[in-house]
Amino acid sequence: MAMLEVKDLNVYYGMIQAIKGISFEVNQGEVIALIGANGAGKTTTLHAVTGLTPVKSGHIFFEGKDITKVPAHKIVSMGMAHVPEGRRVFAQLSVYQNLKMGAYTRKDKDEIRQTLDMVYEHFPRLEERKNQMAGTLSGGEQQMLAMGRALMSHPKIILMDEPSMGLSPIFVNEIFEIIKKVSAAGTTVLLVEQNAKKALSIADRAYVLETGKIILQGDADKLLNDESVKKAYLGE
Amino acid sequence: MSFISYLINGISLGSVYAIIALGYTMVYGIAKMLNFAHGDIIMVGGYAAFISMNSLGVNPILAVILSVVICTILGLVIERVAYRPLRNASSPLAVLITAIGVSYLLQNLALLMFGADTKSFTSVVTVPAVVLAGGKLTISGETIVTVLACMIIMIGLTLFINKTKAGQAMLAVSEDRGAAQLMGINVNGTIALTFAIGSALAAIAAVLLCSAYPSLTPYTGAMPGIKAFVAAVFGGIGSIPGALIGGILLGIIEILGKAYISSQMADAIVFGVLIVVLLVKPSGLLGKQIQEKV
Numbered sequence: 001m002a003m004l005e006v007k008d009l010n011v012y013y014g015m016i017q018a019i020k021g022i023s024f025e026v027n028q029g030e031v032i033a034l035i036g037a038n039g040a041g042k043t044t045t046l047h048a049v050t051g052l053t054p055v056k057s058g059h060i061f062f063e064g065k066d067i068t069k070v071p072a073h074k075i076v077s078m079g080m081a082h083v084p085e086g087r088r089v090f091a092q093l094s095v096y097q098n099l100k101m102g103a104y105t106r107k108d109k110d111e112i113r114q115t116l117d118m119v120y121e122h123f124p125r126l127e128e129r130k131n132q133m134a135g136t137l138s139g140g141e142q143q144m145l146a147m148g149r150a151l152m153s154h155p156k157i158i159l160m161d162e163p164s165m166g167l168s169p170i171f172v173n174e175i176f177e178i179i180k181k182v183s184a185a186g187t188t189v190l191l192v193e194q195n196a197k198k199a200l201s202i203a204d205r206a207y208v209l210e211t212g213k214i215i216l217q218g219d220a221d222k223l224l225n226d227e228s229v230k231k232a233y234l235g236e
Numbered sequence: 237m238s239f240i241s242y243l244i245n246g247i248s249l250g251s252v253y254a255i256i257a258l259g260y261t262m263v264y265g266i267a268k269m270l271n272f273a274h275g276d277i278i279m280v281g282g283y284a285a286f287i288s289m290n291s292l293g294v295n296p297i298l299a300v301i302l303s304v305v306i307c308t309i310l311g312l313v314i315e316r317v318a319y320r321p322l323r324n325a326s327s328p329l330a331v332l333i334t335a336i337g338v339s340y341l342l343q344n345l346a347l348l349m350f351g352a353d354t355k356s357f358t359s360v361v362t363v364p365a366v367v368l369a370g371g372k373l374t375i376s377g378e379t380i381v382t383v384l385a386c387m388i389i390m391i392g393l394t395l396f397i398n399k400t401k402a403g404q405a406m407l408a409v410s411e412d413r414g415a416a417q418l419m420g421i422n423v424n425g426t427i428a429l430t431f432a433i434g435s436a437l438a439a440i441a442a443v444l445l446c447s448a449y450p451s452l453t454p455y456t457g458a459m460p461g462i463k464a465f466v467a468a469v470f471g472g473i474g475s476i477p478g479a480l481i482g483g484i485l486l487g488i489i490e491i492l493g494k495a496y497i498s499s500q501m502a503d504a505i506v507f508g509v510l511i512v513v514l515l516v517k518p519s520g521l522l523g524k525q526i527q528e529k530v
Contacts, residue, residue: 052414076420088415090408101408104401105420153420 001064003028003188004049004080004157009058011041011048018044020212021058026157031179031189033199033220035233036209042192043085045209046159049190050075050082063156077105081155085162085192087146091135095126098134098145102152112152118185119148122178140171147178157188164195176202196233200224208233241373242495243488248379248448250487251386255441256464257471257479258393259434265410265474266430269328272335273314275461276342277435281307281442282452283346286355296360304439311435314338315428323427339458346454354453357446378448385440390480393433397476402429410474459503463490466510472523481521 002025011019019041026032034042047053049060051072060068062080070078081102090098099119103112120127123144129137134145143163150158160179164172172195180202183189193199200206200220208216208229216229223229256278263271284306288299318338322331363377397403408416409426417423445460446452463486471482486506493505513520 050418052417071422072414072417073420073422076418082418084415084418088412090411090415092411093407097404101404101419104405104408149419 005061007059010056012056030204031183033203033206034192035196040209041212079156081150081153082159083146083150087142089134096130102149159190161192246488246491248382250484251382252445253464253467254480254483257468257483260468261479267427273338275457277438278442279457281439282446304436307435307439308432311431315431343454354451357450357452359447382444472520475522478522
């Protein structure tokens, strides 16, 4: 059974259909990439999965449970974390307070402490700046903070929306290295990216979205060598 | 000596404004709306305490508690029925206009239920006045209780926001509702809690205000409500210490203006000060300068 299964999903913004009956699945331990151009529906798909956007029809199953109608704030304690597009850290709070906010639904102080140590291990820069206001961090550091904050909920699966957006190439590489590490540590990853080449290079499988539909799917290394993907998304 | 006496009166009135302004500023900071019915909740709190004492014959302490309970419930009901359905409305004006409507609704309901005549409120304060400087300076019991209440509320609220989970949730919701949801924070619940706290504070302000100025009509809450709103903007809307400083400064300006310039002009002076502050520092005294990093 797939860890996350999306079935015949339809999402509308008013009269406009943003997602047109897509289905996909993510198995435990996988890194899955959703790639596609701007406006293809990648972010909407993630928002539908975590309950930020209402679903018109179709179903979302997480560990066999139908979560289609579960409100956003109840998703995280089920083991699903979402790193939103544009990072959305709490700018007026310190790095440490942001990370604490990520563990909002958890109770055990010792376990939270352990996760915090693990996050600081992934992102030593966050520990150096733990008392700094999040709004004063650079874009790359804010991305690290947003990922660290999501990891603080100790998720089984982490959904990442455009983690490389607006970052310098050095930071992009660093972020992707960390995604690999997070995956290696046992967390399942669903990655939405415009940077298709990078995403495919670390993913196991991928789905290609175009105007709200999945037009291609398969093993990431196969897609990386697919002529139509190369032409449309890899700029070759 | 009379200057010191005016100053103390100003601090006392300002403390009431500060308690009301806290409700405005918290609701604005967290729900991102101006609750123009907030002043009328004060009026309801005044009637609740008045009826408890005069018709039900309960003791003043119990009357205050009843007033707090009734206002809290009223605040929750207004939020649920009138404001929550408009939370995702396309225009933020929708909820603002609704708030003005709720304000008139409460005033007219009070007019219908209690009549237009002025009720004379019996002070709930039993603390005796303090006489200082050989009888030249008298500080009333109401003043002492009001200033103490304001200080306790400020300290309590600051601790609540910084030390409790619900307080942290308020901080998160005030910054980014969507991100707060992703942390597992129930945004609707957090906003409802904010309304509950703001309305409970309005009830306390009502009892203190009516004890110091004992005339109660359906319009009693309107002017203090507007002035507390001015105080909140003055101090920097959204900021809790700003509400305290804005409220107390406004009270002092109003009383000193009445004493030394003109009692008819006092309100004009208060609003004039607001205009000057906004011209010089649009975000208010302690308002946050919003800086967004891309």
